[in-house]
Amino acid sequence: MSGADGVLLPPEDFVARLRDEGVRRYHDQHPFHQRMHAGTLTRAELQAWTLNRYYYQTRIPIKDAIIVSKSEDPAFRRAWIRRIHDHDGEGPETGGLELWLRLAAAVGLDRDEVASCRRVLPGVRFACDSYVTLCRESPLVVAVASSLTEMFAPDLMSKRIAAWEQHYPWVGAAALGYFRARVPRARRDGDEGLAFVVGEATSRALQEACVAALVRKTEILWHLVDCVQLATAGAARAGAPA
Amino acid sequence: MSGADGVLLPPEDFVARLRDEGVRRYHDQHPFHQRMHAGTLTRAELQAWTLNRYYYQTRIPIKDAIIVSKSEDPAFRRAWIRRIHDHDGEGPETGGLELWLRLAAAVGLDRDEVASCRRVLPGVRFACDSYVTLCRESPLVVAVASSLTEMFAPDLMSKRIAAWEQHYPWVGAAALGYFRARVPRARRDGDEGLAFVVGEATSRALQEACVAALVRKTEILWHLVDCVQLATAGAARAGAPA
Structure with missing residues (x-):
């Protein structure tokens, strides 16, 4: 691990480290995502991913509520709760989870089966659960740092919307509401998260822990797509339904 | 422990158990609170309690955010987040924590010192921290059951408002906003919490764990007042400033 000398990085160097380590591991470069954006995924592959x-x-x-529970600052908690509402909605039938289920229906999946999470691949479950564990077991600033993949999300979402509209028109543009909503929200969340991490990582050890958490998060996102790729490739080889 | 035969209690019996175990241990009966309501607490005692x-x-x-993180249901999370807002407020200078700091200033304490929690008694800290731990380490329904002291809060709050206005007029009625706000909120929270616990405690073992959590919670509340009573009695004996 670099930084063993313990000298606090100046803010601009710390931000550059976070961006650099994050960008080069971000899952937009995963072969499966590159095929998604090139328009060469099958319907079964899109379904498995969704x-x-x-x-x-x-x-x-869930991980955001854990982050809220780690803060002693009402203002921070108020701001972070907004992220929970973004996914849960302000009322029934709203919010990101609902939008994702509409996407699932639009790609031809059974909405209730998706909501049940019964068919989730074991490796995907391990990776996603490790994200919750990372947030639970880390200091607040490190848990927040793990969310900083949001910094790279707006570009990916914009690219994804264009690619799906062009290559998978059968899904329907209306079903892409989740991706559309994430563009401004991810930008806001990324900016706020970064400002908090820069302000609160007050030792080199904490800065390095923040970088490590962001790296771990990119591994979680990457592994999810790895698992989907492997499972759908296996199904294709065996001629089984994906 | 009763109920070793494992027969699920009918809802009305379960509710009666919760009410009975809770009511007879609730801290409204603590001698210190009885003196508070009789108007015989000194200014130093009121300050120490506040x-x-x-x-x-x-x-x-913090414990409510932990409870939110334990639920898989967006509707539950949405409803429970309201409790966090009740204390943190919807913006700066609002919410229960702010109202409590105004109460602290009104009883003659330094607001910032209270907010720092520097002078909190060790036993009070242990008891309150154990409440957070109880919620963190319990299944969701048991964590919710620990909040059911809310069922008994409206009566205590109403009695407290009347007693403070009558016996401690120097505090000022405007400073009692926290107690006033809690009357309807505690009633709502108590009703909702009870309905959830009755619906979700689907085995006798879970029902008993819920009763045990409520009992533990009454012990936490009681111990807090014990510590304050002991510390202020000691100060009175020694003639030291409380």
């Missing part, structure tokens, strides 16, 4: 990624989505409000 | 109880108040949004 079904498995839903489990990740369900972990977000 | 300062120490603030630490309990600060644990509420």
Whole structure:
């Protein structure tokens, strides 16, 4: 681990480290995502990704509530609760989880089966659960740092919307509401998270722990797509239904 | 432990058990609270109670965020988040914690010192922290059951408002906003919590764990007042400033 000399990085160097370590591991570069954006995924592959990624989505409000529980500051808690509402909605039938289930229906999945998470791949479950554990077992600033993949999400979401509209028109543009909603929200969340991490990581050891948490998070996202890729490739080889 | 035969209690019996075990241990019967309501507490005693109880108040949004993180149901999470807002407020300078700090100033304490929690008694800290731990380490329904002291709060709050206005007029009625706000909120929270616990405690073992959590919670509340009573009695004996 670099930084063993314990000298606090100046804010601009710390931000550059976070961006650099995050960008080069971000799952937009995963071969499966590159095929998604090139328009070469089959319907079964899109379905497998949508079904498995839903489990990740369900972990977000849970890990965010854990983050809220780690703060002693009402203002921080107020701001972070907004993220829970983004996914749970302000009322029934609203919010990111609902939008994701509409996407699932639009790609041809059974909505209730997706919501049940029964068919989630074991490796996907392990990875997503490890995200909750990471947030539970880390100091607040490190848990927040694990959310900083949001910094890279707006570009990916914009690219994804364009690619799906072009290559998978059968899904329907109306079903892409989740991706659309995430563009401004991820930008806001990424900016706020980064400002908090820069302000609160007040030792080199904490800065390094923040970088490590962001790296771990990129591994979680990458592994999810790995698992989906492996499972759908196996199904294709065996000629089994995906 | 009763109920070793494992027969699920009918809802009305379960509710009666919860009410009975809770009511007879509730801290409204603590000698210190009885003196509070009889108007015989000194200014120093009121201050010690207000300062120490603030630490309990600060644990509420934290344990509530933990409860939110334990639920898989967006509707439950949405409803429970309201409790966090009740204490943190919807914006700066609002919410229960702010109202409590105004009460602290009105009884003659330094607001910032109270907010720092520096002078909280060790035993009070242990008891309040154990409430957070109880919620963290319990299944959701048991964590919710520990909140059911809310069922008994409206009566205590109403009695307290009347007693303070009558016996401690120097505090000022405007400073009693926290107690006033709690009357309807505690009634709502108690009713909702009870309905959830009755619905979700689907085995006798879970029912008994819920009763045990409520009993533990009454012990936490009682111990807090014990500590304040002991500390102020000691100060009175020694002639030291409380």
